[in-house]
Amino acid sequence: MTIDRRDFTIASLATLGGCPAWAQGKYDPGASNSEIRIGSIQPYSGPASLYGLTGTTQEAYFRMINERGGINGRKVTYISYDDGYSPAKTIEQARKLVESDKVLALFCTLGTATNAAIVKYMNSKQVPHLFLLSGAAKFADPKTHPWTMPWMPNYVAEGRAYAKDILKNRPNAKVGVLYQNDDFGRDYLRGLEEALGDKAKSMIVARLPYETTDPTVDSQLVNIKFAGADVLVLAAVSKFVTQALRKTAEMNWSPTRYISNTAISIDVLKPAGLEKVRGALSAAYMKEPGDPQWNDDAGYKVYVDFMDKYMPGQPRNNVTAVAYGAAVAIAQVLRQSGDDLTRVNVMKQAANLKNLDVGMALPGIKVNTGPSDYTPFSEVQLIEFTGEYWKRTGPVIDTLAL
Incomplete structure (x- = not known):
């Protein structure tokens, strides 16, 4: 099948089997x-x-x-x-x-x-x-x-999950946030700030947005590092997560990284070098294809x-x-x-x-x-990147309870 990526229609053209259609509908x-x-x-x-x-x-x-x-x-x-x-x-x-x-x-x-x-x-x-x-x-x-x-x-709840993990395991962290300048990125930032509570003012040392039309996020990463962050939250889509991971490696900067679950595919991480992404954290709800545990x-x-x-x-x-x-x-x-x-x-x-x-x-x-419940997935599990695959850490989290 030839697909025009600019504007196309995909129609499933296979003929029906023997299952009869509904007579009255x-x-x-x-x-x-x-x-x-x-x-x-x-x-x-x-x-x-x-x-x-x-x-x-x-x-x-x-x-x-x-x-x-x-x-x-x-x-x-x-x-x-x-x-x-x-x-x-x-x-x-x-x-x-x-x-x-x-x-x-x-x-x-x-x-x-x-x-x-x-x-x-x-x-x-x-x-x-x-x-x-x-x-x-x-x-x-x-x-x-x-x-x-x-x-x-929910992105807000995912941000809360990261904040709670930071409070538990990195209570003295200085957090830098790279976020997409729309509801997607701002929801993560909101979740972080809500769950950090009164500590948000002192713990979050940099909040830097990017536009989807930006060619790179290099300048934002430089500024987040300069602010003294030792935790980096990437509320970003694939292209910009890849850029951010590359840039941190180029700067020999090794903050603890939390990556939006929208950008945890191995294909996103590979261009940055899988070994260099070791230790990154995220929250998952789907199995990662290729992981031998499945x-x-x-x-x-x-x-x-x-x-x-x-x-x-x-x-x-x-x-x-x-x-x-x-x-x-x-x-x-x-x-x-x-x-x-x-x-x-x-x-x-x-x-x-x-x-x-x-x-x-x-x-x-x-x-x-x-x-009254329009959230098909209300549960996630924190995961950590091993250098090859994502490893589940801790129990399944009910995000609605965060």
Whole structure:
């Protein structure tokens, strides 16, 4: 399949198997007795292009689903467009998906600023805006945005988890924060400050933002080091985490590093030199592909079989693991929707997931949602990089209790 990374449509074209379609159904735009159309917007180009693997993975997943008879006998047509990680482009593509392609739901669109640009539009149109690849706190608010639900753990809570670990193990730390200058980065900073409490003023010695259009974050890193920080929190996406890790190594500076769980893929760490990242910390909710500790894990084996058959030669990393898990979840939502494929019912089913095992989540971590609980993953586990893989440290943490 040839994919135009600038602006493309991926449609799962496999024919249906022998599973009969529902004879009588309730349908909104994007659904019929033979098809379910869902849309997605991904950064196939631009500063976050590494995450474009999300769309590639999900196209492959729905191709597999269709080869197995579809969902309740219906083919899933997956339509995905590039926004280059630009909010203005996200708005354009969302309108295209809703008004021209007439998708039933928007699924797994990546980014905090990008989703923030369309959240009011999606809610005004009453189109499910599901499993956003963002952990921004404002997206898990069913009272304000009843048609929007995130996928990732809450960034504020993740920041709190780092702060509590710092207070426990590095009580005299001087903390420097490099953060993306939008809700994504500011949520991490907010969590840190809230959990450090009165100590935040004395412990945080530098708070430096970057813009996604910045060519590098070298100057910020120099200034954070100059401020005397011995703990570095990277509330950043892949490109800038890689740059930050490289720069700290170049400066022979070895602070304790906390890395946003959005950028813990081995592919992000490799350019900095894996050995130089040894000792870095993060908070995870997904298994890391390639880590031998999962070789005998049943859920991981299913993921590997999927990758072998439907994505041969493609990277197996945290991005594909997260994308795969989200695809498992949306398939379950559509399955639960049965023959009532209205947008209201799809949203109702998304808010009614109970102990769902998506295969690639860490042991003990499952998806749970409810009408007033729009946080599919409320649990994480702190992890430390060994120089080859991430090692789990400590118990599973309920972030809602932090």
